[in-house]
Amino acid sequence: MENIDKIANINAIANAIKNNSEDGFFFVPWIGKNYEDGLKGSKILVVGASHYCNHSNICTHPKSNNECSNFYDNKKCRLGCKYFQECTIGKTKDYNDKCSWMKPEEYSKSYEILCKDIDKISNCNPIFERLNSTTLGEICNFLDSNWEDNVSYKRFTIFCIRYFDKDLTNEIEPKYDLWSHIAFVNYAQNFQPNPTGNLFQEDDLNAFNKYIELLKPNVVIVWGCDLGGELEKKGFKVNAENNGYNWTKDGIQFVNSYHPSYSGFKDNGRLKEALDKAFQEASKVTNG
Numbered sequence: 656m657e658n659i660d661k662i663a664n665i666n667a668i669a670n671a672i673k674n675n676s677e678d679g680f681f682f683v684p685w686i687g688k689n690y691e692d693g694l695k696g697s698k699i700l701v702v703g704a705s706h707y708c709n710h711s712n713i714c715t716h717p718k719s720n721n722e723c724s725n726f727y728d729n730k731k732c733r734l735g736c737k738y739f740q741e742c743t744i745g746k747t748k749d750y751n752d753k754c755s756w757m758k759p760e761e762y763s764k765s766y767e768i769l770c771k772d773i774d775k776i777s778n779c780n781p782i783f784e785r786l787n788s789t790t791l792g793e794i795c796n797f798l799d800s801n802w803e804d805n806v807s808y809k810r811f812t813i814f815c816i817r818y819f820d821k822d823l824t825n826e827i828e829p830k831y832d833l834w835s836h837i838a839f840v841n842y843a844q845n846f847q848p849n850p851t852g853n854l855f856q857e858d859d860l861n862a863f864n865k866y867i868e869l870l871k872p873n874v875v876i877v878w879g880c881d882l883g884g885e886l887e888k889k890g891f892k893v894n895a896e897n898n899g900y901n902w903t904k905d906g907i908q909f910v911n912s913y914h915p916s917y918s919g920f921k922d923n924g925r926l927k928e929a930l931d932k933a934f935q936e937a938s939k940v941t942n943g
Contacts, residue, residue: 659765660772661827662798662835664688668791669776671869678858679865681748681844682706682790683773683782686870687835694822694836697873697908697937700866703807704882704914705843705853706789708743710736710756743848745856751786759784762792763799790841798834807878811915818927840866842882855885863891867907873937875907876930879914886911900929906940908933 667686690698736742742750759767769791770783782788796802797809816829823832844862847853867875877883883899886892892911895902902909910929913920920926 659769659795662688662831663769664690665769665772666776669773672777672779674869675865678861680862681787682841683787684866684870685790685794685839687837689836690838692836693873694819695934697934698871699837700870700872700875701837701839702875702877702882703839703841704879705841705847707847708739711739711848743846744854745845747786747845754786757784757786763795763802765799766792766795769795790839794834794839798831807915810920814921818930838870838872853881860889860891872907873940874933875909877909877911883911897929897932898925900925901932903936908937
């Protein structure tokens with residue numbers, strides 16, 4: 656794997672932390688080294704739905720399954736966390752520096768290097784081994800070939816490498832090149848109890864607005880119908896066109912794709928058409 660400082664913009668991430676307000680975001684954003692240069696003339700922010708925790712304290716095996724070494728009385732699981740329910744119903748921030756599952760060995764070595772370099776610059780509360788650095792940890796794992804690929808990141812990356820082929824520099828491996836040019840955040844600012852059925856909170860939209868304020872993207876790619884529906888309920892996704900894919904807000908072009916975990920997220924070419932439209936409109940602003 657390439658050195659993480661060739662892919663991530665350490666200074667920009669540290670500055671985002673320093674400029675974050677108390678009612679802003681919880682999860683630290685990924686910002687690529689070449690984010691300001693953009694692709695197709697636009698700065699691109701990608702927005703996932705949420706992080707989720709798999710350390711439920713409720714045993715998922717039947718009570719008769721005595722072969723499971725993690726099972727014990729009252730349907731509890733030894734791999735579970737006694738704070739699971741509170742942490743996943745809106746109180747993740749309360750456990751930022753108390754989580755016993757946030758361990759360096761759960762992440763690529765690049766995660767530790769990146770977080771410690773950010774900590775040196777930000778002069779804020781440290782993020783290494785803290786829950787608020789989860790986004791960075793997941794991306795560092797994805798970028799490291801020694802770790803199992805995250806299917807959503809992988810499917811999205813393969814699509815984007817082909818879509819942005821002529822705009823990538825090809826100076827480093829395409830996967831690294833792409834992630835050096837984009838920023839990534841998750842909308843939900845609390846862990847979710849399951850990978851489906853997001854429980855969005857009232858302050859998630861405030862965090863989303865803070866990400867946009869700090870990153871100043873030209874094009875925002877929003878993953879999934881759940882998140883698209885939430886933004887619509889909040890009055891953020893208005894006057895959507897092109898089968899609900901495209902809308903504009905405050906001069907920023909938004910594209911709401913299917914979630915990449917869905918095998919047909921390219922939607923028979925509709926995603927490409929929506930991105931083409933977004934970048935065409937964005938270019939009128941950046942070149943105007």
